[in-house]
Amino acid sequence: MTVYRFTVNAVPVQVEVPGMRRLLDVLREELALTGTKEGCGEGECGACTVLLDGAPVVSCLVPVCQVDGTAISTVEGLAPDVGMLDDLQAAFLEAGGAQCGICTPGMLMSARAYLDGGGGPDDDAIREAIAGNLCRCTGYTKIIEAIARAASLGPAIPGGSYR
Amino acid sequence: MTTRIEAPAAVVIEPGRISPGRARGAAPLRRDGPAKLTGAAKYADDLVFPGAWYGATIRSTDAHARFVALDLDPAFDWASVVVVTAADIPGDNIVSSIKSDQPILVPLGGEIRHHAEALALLAAPDKATLRAARHATRPRTESLPPVFDPLASDHVFAAYELLAGDVDAGFATADIILEGEYRVGHQEQLYIENNAIIAVPSEGGGVTVHGSLQCPYYVHAALKRGLAMDDRQARVIQAETGGGFGGKEEYPSVISLHAALLAGKAGRPVRMIYDRHEDLAATTKRHPAIVRHRTGVSRDGRLIAQDIEIVMDGGAYCTLTPVVLSRGAIHAGGPYRCPNVRIRARATRTNTPPNGAFRGFGAPQTEFAAETHLNRLAEALDLSPLEIRRRNVYHVGDTTPTGQVLRSSVAGEEVLERAAEAAEFERLRARHDAARLLRAGSGAVPGSPLRTERNRIASGIGLALAWHGAGFTGSGEVHLASVASVELTADGRIDILVASTEIGQGMRTIFPQLVADALGVPFESVDIAPQDTAFVPDSGPTVASRTAMVVGGLLIQAAGRLRAGVEGRTGGTFAATYRDYASAHGSLRIDQRFEPYPGVGFDDATYRGDAYPAFGWAACVASVDVDLDTGEVHVRDVVAADDIGRVIHPVLAEGQVEGGTLQAVGYATIEEIKLRDGRYLNDRLATYIIPTSLDAPRITTILVEAPFDGVPHGAKGVGELPMDVGAPAVVAAIAAATGLWINDLPASPERILAALTGVDAVAPLRPGASEPAHAAGSPGSDSAGADR
Numbered sequence: 001m002t003v004y005r006f007t008v009n010a011v012p013v014q015v016e017v018p019g020m021r022r023l024l025d026v027l028r029e030e031l032a033l034t035g036t037k038e039g040c041g042e043g044e045c046g047a048c049t050v051l052l053d054g055a056p057v058v059s060c061l062v063p064v065c066q067v068d069g070t071a072i073s074t075v076e077g078l079a080p081d082v083g084m085l086d087d088l089q090a091a092f093l094e095a096g097g098a099q100c101g102i103c104t105p106g107m108l109m110s111a112r113a114y115l116d117g118g119g120g121p122d123d124d125a126i127r128e129a130i131a132g133n134l135c136r137c138t139g140y141t142k143i144i145e146a147i148a149r150a151a152s153l154g155p156a157i158p159g160g161s162y163r
Numbered sequence: 164m165t166t167r168i169e170a171p172a173a174v175v176i177e178p179g180r181i182s183p184g185r186a187r188g189a190a191p192l193r194r195d196g197p198a199k200l201t202g203a204a205k206y207a208d209d210l211v212f213p214g215a216w217y218g219a220t221i222r223s224t225d226a227h228a229r230f231v232a233l234d235l236d237p238a239f240d241w242a243s244v245v246v247v248t249a250a251d252i253p254g255d256n257i258v259s260s261i262k263s264d265q266p267i268l269v270p271l272g273g274e275i276r277h278h279a280e281a282l283a284l285l286a287a288p289d290k291a292t293l294r295a296a297r298h299a300t301r302p303r304t305e306s307l308p309p310v311f312d313p314l315a316s317d318h319v320f321a322a323y324e325l326l327a328g329d330v331d332a333g334f335a336t337a338d339i340i341l342e343g344e345y346r347v348g349h350q351e352q353l354y355i356e357n358n359a360i361i362a363v364p365s366e367g368g369g370v371t372v373h374g375s376l377q378c379p380y381y382v383h384a385a386l387k388r389g390l391a392m393d394d395r396q397a398r399v400i401q402a403e404t405g406g407g408f409g410g411k412e413e414y415p416s417v418i419s420l421h422a423a424l425l426a427g428k429a430g431r432p433v434r435m436i437y438d439r440h441e442d443l444a445a446t447t448k449r450h451p452a453i454v455r456h457r458t459g460v461s462r463d464g465r466l467i468a469q470d471i472e473i474v475m476d477g478g479a480y481c482t483l484t485p486v487v488l489s490r491g492a493i494h495a496g497g498p499y500r501c502p503n504v505r506i507r508a509r510a511t512r513t514n515t516p517p518n519g520a521f522r523g524f525g526a527p528q529t530e531f532a533a534e535t536h537l538n539r540l541a542e543a544l545d546l547s548p549l550e551i552r553r554r555n556v557y558h559v560g561d562t563t564p565t566g567q568v569l570r571s572s573v574a575g576e577e578v579l580e581r582a583a584e585a586a587e588f589e590r591l592r593a594r595h596d597a598a599r600l601l602r603a604g605s606g607a608v609p610g611s612p613l614r615t616e617r618n619r620i621a622s623g624i625g626l627a628l629a630w631h632g633a634g635f636t637g638s639g640e641v642h643l644a645s646v647a648s649v650e651l652t653a654d655g656r657i658d659i660l661v662a663s664t665e666i667g668q669g670m671r672t673i674f675p676q677l678v679a680d681a682l683g684v685p686f687e688s689v690d691i692a693p694q695d696t697a698f699v700p701d702s703g704p705t706v707a708s709r710t711a712m713v714v715g716g717l718l719i720q721a722a723g724r725l726r727a728g729v730e731g732r733t734g735g736t737f738a739a740t741y742r743d744y745a746s747a748h749g750s751l752r753i754d755q756r757f758e759p760y761p762g763v764g765f766d767d768a769t770y771r772g773d774a775y776p777a778f779g780w781a782a783c784v785a786s787v788d789v790d791l792d793t794g795e796v797h798v799r800d801v802v803a804a805d806d807i808g809r810v811i812h813p814v815l816a817e818g819q820v821e822g823g824t825l826q827a828v829g830y831a832t833i834e835e836i837k838l839r840d841g842r843y844l845n846d847r848l849a850t851y852i853i854p855t856s857l858d859a860p861r862i863t864t865i866l867v868e869a870p871f872d873g874v875p876h877g878a879k880g881v882g883e884l885p886m887d888v889g890a891p892a893v894v895a896a897i898a899a900a901t902g903l904w905i906n907d908l909p910a911s912p913e914r915i916l917a918a919l920t921g922v923d924a925v926a927p928l929r930p931g932a933s934e935p936a937h938a939a940g941s942p943g944s945d946s947a948g949a950d951r
Contacts, residue, residue, distance in 0.1 A: 028209075032211075033202070034202070034205070034206075034208075034209035035201070035202015035203070036202070037206070037208075037355075037356070037405070038208070039355045039356070039357070039439065039848075040438075040439040040847075040848040041438055041439060042439070042847065042848065042849060044847075044848035044849055045355060045439075045848055047355055074202065075200075075201065075202035076201065076202045078200075078201070079201050085197065085200060085201070089197075089200040089201065092196070092200055093192050093193065093196040093197065093200060094192065095814070096193070096814040096815065096817070096818045098193065098196055098199045098200055099406075099667035099668070099669075099818055099822065100354070100355070100356070100404065100405045100406040100407075100666060100667030101195070101198075101199030101200075101204055101403065101405065101667065102206065102354070102355045102356040102405025102406060103355045103405075104199050104200060105202050108200065123861075126856075127856040127857050127859075128856075128857065130856045131855045131856050131857045132855075133856075134355060134848075134853060134855060135355070135856075136352075136353050136354060136355055136406050136408070136822070136826070136853065137406060137667045137818070137822045138818055138821060138822050138825075139818075139821035139822045139823075139824055139825035139859055139862055140821075140825070140856040140859045141817075141821040141859075141861075141862050141864075142814070142817070142818055142821065143856075144856065
C-alpha cells in the first residue's frame with residue numbers, strides 16, 4: 001500500500017491503496033464518486049472516461065499509481081453548484097442527449113475536453129472527439145447536437161466550469 | 164469595492180423545467196435528466212449496502228452434458244465462502260416464464276443444455292476471496308451429443324400457421340414467382356450498463372431485490388416461485404437502469420434468484436454485478452432465423468401469393484420464444500395486401516444459450532426477409548422499390564393474414580411518401596444506377612477480382628417499409644389485465660403509481676405530462692412513485708412498445724376519474740381545489756384496470772382476429788458508400804419516417820427513432836456472433852462491435868401522426884418500430900451500389916467481398932448455414948400464457 005495524492009475536481013485527496021488499483025475503483029469505492037461508470041472494464045466503451053490533467057482517459061485502464069500528483073476531473077465536478085448545470089450539461093438536457101444515462105458521464109467528459117480544447121460546432125470533429133464513447137440509446141444524433149450547441153455558446157469561462 | 168465575477172453560464176434546475184425559452188416546443192425537459200447529467204443518478208452498482216458480499220456464478224463449459232459433481236478444492240479455506248447449489252433452492256427449481264423448462268441451477272445429475280449455463284453460486288466478503296473460490300471450484304461433467312442446427316432439431320418450442328385465401332391457386336395465376344432464403348444471426352442488446360442485481364435479506368425470511376431491470380413483476384413472480392415466498396416476502400425495486408432493449412426483460416429474473424439464494428444462505432446482502440464478458444456470454448440475444456419466401460406477383464407488380472417459412476433458433480430453453488415467433492410470423496409478410504398467404508413458423512431448441520427479447524421481438528428478422536425479398540421482386544419486375552410498395556401497401560379496409568381488418572390508423576403510404584420525398588429517393592436512385600451500370604461496363608464489378616480502382620467507392624440508396632403492432636400480441640393485454648394508478652395524497656401531492664420502468668425511453672417524463680394534462684395542472688405538480696413492488700400495482704412489463712399507449716392510456720383514464728371525483732366534491736376546477744380537497748377529505752387513489760379496446764378481439768384457439776389494437780408504420784431510406792476494395796460499408800445518411808400515433812414528446816420520440824435506427828444499422832452491417840461448439844466467440848466488447856459516432860449515419864427523423872382512437876391520447880408505440888426497417892434499407896442500398904444482394908446478415912466486409920469476387924469465401928458461420936430448410940412442423944403451439 002502506498003499513499004497517492006492528487007486532486008479530484010480541484011479538491012485535494014489522498015488514498016492509501018495498492019498502486020495497480022484501477023482509478024475507476026478508487027473513484028467509485030474509496031472516494032464514493034459513483035458518477036463515473038464501468039461498462040466493459042477493458043477500455044472499449046468509454047463509460048468510465050475522466051479527465052487527467054484535462055485529457056480524457058478511460059479510468060478502467062489507469063492504475064492509480066499513474067495519477068499521483070495529477071488533476072482528475074469527473075462528472076461530479078462539471079456543474080458549478082448543487083442544483084445547477086453547466087452549459088454542456090444544459091445542452092444535453094435540452095437536446096435530448098441523455099436517455100438511459102449510463103454513457104452520459106463519460107460522454108460529457110470527452111465532450112468537455114473537446115470544448116476546453118477549443119472545439120467548435122463541427123459535426124465531423126465532434127464525432128471524432130466522442131468516437132471512444134459508446135452509446136446504445138441515442139444513435140448519437142442528439143449528443144452531437146448538444147455538443148454543437150454548447151460549442152456555439154463559446155468557450156467556458158476559464159476556471160468557471162468546474163467546482 | 165467588490166468585483167462581481169460573472170458565474171459561468173449555468174442554469175438553475177427547477178424540477179422538470181429549466182431555462183425557459185431554450186427548450187424545444189412545449190415539451191418539458193427529461194425529468195430524470197439532471198440526475199443523470201450530474202452523476203447523481205444511482206444505478207445498481209452505485210448502491211451501497213454495508214456488509215454486502217460479492218456473488219459469482221459457476222458456469223458450464225459444455226454445450227450439452229450431464230452434471231456429475233461439483234468438486235471443491237479441499238486445500239482452499241471455504242470458511243468465509245457461501246456455496247449454493249440446486250439442493251439449496253427452497254421452491255421450484257424453475258425460472259418462471261412461459262414454460263417451466265429452465266432451471267435456476269442445474270441439479271447434480273441433471274442435464275446441462277448450453278454453454279455458460281449456471282451450475283452453482285458462490286459468495287464471498289471480497290472480490291479476491293471470491294476469485295480464489297471460483298478457481299477452487301470444479302464442475303465435473305460427462306459430455307452428451309449437442310444439437311446446434313435449428314433446422315435439424317426435433318424439439319419444437321412453438322409452431323404457427325397463418326392462412327389466407329388459396330396460396331396454390333394464387334401461384335397458378337401469377338406472372339412471376341420469386342424464391343429467396345434469408346438468414347439473420349444473433350444480436351446482443353448491448354445496453355452499456357451490464358446486468359446488475361443486489362439481493363438484501365429481509366425480516367420474516369423475505370428478500371428485497373434492487374436491480375437493473377425492465378419488469379419488476381416478472382422478477383417478483385420468479386422470486387415467489389423459486390424461493391417459495393408470498394407476495395409480501397418478495398420485493399423488487401428497480402434501480403436506475405442503464406438501457407434494456409429487451410435484454411433486461413427476462414434475464415434479471417435469473418440473476419435475482421441467484422443473488423437471493425446467496426443472500427439467504429449468507430444472511431447478508433449479496434451483489435451480483437456482471438462484467439461485460441459474463442453478460443455477453445450468458446445472457447439472451449436476438450433469435451437467429453432462417454426465412455424462406457416464395458412470392459407470386461402480377462406483371463404490374465401486385466402481390467398475388469406469399470408462401471413464407473420461418474425457423475427460429477430458440478436456444479436451449481423456451482424463455483419467450485413462442486411469443487417472439489408469433490410476432491415474427493404475424494409481421495412476416497410485410498405491410499402489404501396479398502389475397503393468398505401462407506406463413507408457417509417454428510422455433511426449435513438447440514444447445515446454445517437461450518435467446519430472448521430484443522427490441523422488435525421477432526419482427527426485425529422476418530421483416531428483413533420480407534423487405535429484401537420485395538426489393539428483389541421490384542428488381543425482377545424492373546419496377547422502382549418505391550413504386551412496388553405504392554401498389555401493395557395496406558390501406559384502410561385491407562385485411563391482414565390473421566383476418567384483422569385495418570379499420571383506422573393506417574399510415575404505411577404516408578410514411579413511405581414522406582421518407583422517399585425527404586431523401587430524394589428516386590433522383591438519387593437514378594444517379595446511383597447510372598454509376599453502377601458505368602462501373603459494370605468497365606468490367607470492374609461485379610465479378611472482378613480485387614483490385615484498386617481510382618474510384619473504389621460505390622454509392623447506393625435503399626428503401627424499406629415496415630409495420631409494428633403496438634402492445635402485446637392477440638389477447639395478451641387482456642390476460643395481463645394491467646393496473647395503473649393515480650393518487651392524490653393526504654398532503655396534497657399527485658402521485659403516479661405504475662410498475663412501468665424508466666429505461667431511457669422517457670417514461671418518467673411522458674407519464675407526468677399525460678396526467679398533468681388530464682388533471683389541468685402543471686407538469687411539475689405530478690410526481691411518479693419509485694418502481695417498488697411494495698407500493699406500485701402491476702401495470703405490466705415495460706416491453707412490446709406498450710408503455711406510452713397502454714399504460715399511458717390507463718393513467719389518463721385514472722386521472723380523469725380522479726379529477727371528476729375531486730371536482731364533484733369541491734365544485735371548483737381540480738387545479739384550484741385539489742389541495743383543499745386533500746386537507747379536508749384525505750387521500751384519493753384511483754386504480755384503473757385494462758379493459759379491452761372497443762371492437763378489438765383475438766381468438767387464441769384459431770389464432771385469428773385483431774393481432775394488435777393498432778400498428779405503427781415506418782419507412783427508412785438509407786444511403787451507403789461501399790468500399791469495393793475492402794468490402795466496408797459506410798451508412799452515410801438515413802431518413803426515417805415513423806408513424807407512432809399522437810406524439811407525446813417530440814424530442815424523446817425522435818430519440819427512440821434515432822437509437823433504434825442505429826441498432827438496425829449495426830444489425831445490418833457489423834454486429835455478429837460466431838459460435839464454436841455452442842460457445843459465443845464474440846463475447847467481449849473488443850470482438851462484439853457496435854456502431855460508434857463515426858459509424859453512425861446522419862439520421863433525419865420525420866414523425867407522422869395517425870392517432871389510435873382506442874386510447875384517449877391517440878399514442879401508439881415507438882420503441883420497436885425503427886428496429887424493423889433499418890437493416891433491409893441498408894442492404895437494399897448496398898445492392899443499389901454493387902448490384903449484389905446480401906441475404907445473410909450482417910453485410911460484413913467478408914460477406915460483401917465474397918459476393919463481389921464471386922467466391923464462396925465465407926465458411927458457414929452459423930449452424931445449418933449450408934443446409935436446406937426442411938418443411939415446417941405441424942401447426943399448433945406448445946406455448947401457454949399470454950401472447951405478445
